[in-house]
Amino acid sequence: MRVLEGIEPREVMHFFEELSGRHRCSRHEKQATDYVADFAQSRGLEHHRDDLQNIIVKKPGTPGYEAAPTVILHGHLDMVCKIDEGFTHDFAAGGVTLKVDGDRIRAEGTTLGADNGLGISYMLALLDSKDIPHPPLECVMTAMEEMGKVGGDGVDLKLLSGKRMIDFNWIDEKQLLAGCSGDVSCRIDVDADWTAPGPDRVALALDIRGGLGGHCEFDIHFERANAIVLLGRLLRAAMKAGDVAVARVSGGVQNNVIPAEAAAVLSVRPDEVEAVERAVSALAADLKAEFRSADPGLRIETKRTEAPVERVFSARAARTLVRTIALLPDGVQTQNLEVPGNWETSNNIGLMITTGRGAEITSTITSAVTSRKHAVLDQMMQLAEMAGEGVTAKQIGLDAPEFPWNPKSRMLEVAKDSYKRVMGRSPDVLVSVCSLELGMFTQRIDGLDTVGIGTNLYDLHSPKESMDHTSAARVWPLIKDVMRNLDR
Known part of the structure; x- marks a missing residue:
């Protein structure tokens, strides 16, 4: 029996468990990229993979959204691999060992990899869906983000046509990310x-x-x-x-x-x-x-x-x-x-x-x-x-480079409206101290309009890392509502 069987949102947790069983330490993403490539091929989706193990998967818009402007979705495949003191583990032999602890999902004796395996799982669930309205999607899954953002810098941007973007590499459901640092x-x-x-x-x-x-x-x-x-x-x-x-x-x-x-x-x-x-x-x-x-x-x-x-x-x-x-x-x-x-x-x-x-x-x-x-x-x-x-x-x-705050962001406004509708309250809009790959896209794609959506993750980069799966269950309807409202 699968560890996350019955945990909502089931379609997202299915893919998170699949990714968790594969080696995803930085510079060792091939098992995960193989899985994504097989996934895309089995569903007849266009995909492009490079030597760095970045992979881009594209999906046409659903009926009524075919002509809507394309949306780029982004997350990173790799994870920080850290083992707790006194614990023995081989990431290459089977990824991480998941366990459910109340509202939290953790890994046995290691980092969990929800940073950013959960973001990749949201994308895979959207790509796999048959009943979620959405515009044309360009899902960019980067490698070696945790090792100096090598993948983000190496992505072939000529493969992308979108001028608006959603990033899923964030850690707090109360916040919409509207800017971040560089490093x-x-x-x-x-x-x-x-x-x-x-x-x-x-x-x-x-x-x-x-x-x-x-x-x-x-x-x-x-x-x-x-x-x-x-x-x-x-x-x-x-x-x-x-x-x-x-x-x-x-x-x-x-x-x-x-x-x-x-x-x-x-x-x-x-x-x-x-x-x-x-x-x-x-x-x-x-x-x-x-x-x-x-x-x-x-x-x-x-x-x-x-x-x-x-x-x-x-x-x-x-x-x-x-x-x-x-x-x-x-x-x-x-x-x-x-x-x-x-x-x-x-x-x-x-x-x-x-x-x-x-x-x-x-x-x-x-x-x-x-x-x-x-x-x-x-x-x-x-x-x-x-x-x-x-x-x-x-x-x-x-x-x-940093991802600069854009006070005229249309994507932020759409996300804020969806957030109020789904969550029943207004989000916090954050310009973060962290450095993400977003600046590598916003500074190189002219006019790119970007927003980040997060889920509650805790103790990143440590063996205490955990994901609040009840937060994922709240955020998934938000993501679907944002998709539904990107028809123009």
Whole structure:
């Protein structure tokens, strides 16, 4: 029996369960795209698939809507794949394991992927329908949205004729999305200047766990612990307490996720191990007190380990790494004075790995104002220049533009009217702090009129992610009503 059997809206939940059983981690969307391609082919629908695993599916308008202007529908196929601490799971072997928990749908021990599998499911249900009036549809399902919006940038826009668009990559049913930020990512590389650890050293494992993490845009203002930043502080305390060499560092799962975990392996002189452990323990206690409200589950541990240490950062390189982490901007940078309650610009130090060269740190800057975004990026570039000694910085991925607010949007007016009719109240109209793929369409398709419709999703990019299926049951009639009123 299907897990979501009997959950409304049944036609949408059917497709969500189908997608959930397929591998959809960013850069691994082929199973999901194969499913969509087979779906389109079996229904005789025109579809176009590219090498990035973007897929566009087209459907003619229903009777009476054949000549109506085409509507582009958009969502992304990929998901952030994160596994809960202590849980073992292989996304490639069968997607995620769904469970129903009252009004919520969750996944066993992993992220759920309702961001944005639910949006794709709405589109598939519309494409599959035989009784929902709608204009001609161009359904754009993008890949690698969670990995720098690669798919959105790579979509062949010559395949699209629509000048109006609905996006389903939103997370609150009370809101209609009428604008959002853009983003750009930066990578900092710190040379290790590798050296031998020296004889008779003790290996210490430093581990940070239990943080809430979360989405780098929706959750950045909660001031949760950034495990990479905390690791830098702890490394500095250890290095001040004794002759400590750094062998390995790591933190985070993806640059658009607030890092909830980080770790390091240290090489310490035997006679200084206890002093280093005391220093780390003292700062760990302070950090847990510091984040007692924002991140009460934070855990910081050190333990001696038999892990082999064959090479370490030079003393100079280790100091440079710690200073670089300390000086990188992180969190909310500026407030939005035009949209009260919104922050305008933020940066998330999201990922750190040890490479053959040394340490690689990746962060994502999000802003509603391009010049502010570029100012933070330039700040990071200048920091690298000032640090010198094997520290470099460069932009990586795309410079995603913002989706600007359009006070004359006809699509927004149609959606607002439908919302009042279906929900019995007026929606909140939101210009969001988040960065989505919408700017890549609105800035490249002249005159594109866009609105976003959302469903209540919670704890995105974390294993606690959930979807309120009663919200989906309310939003689906809204989507159908909007379709019905796009006849001109």
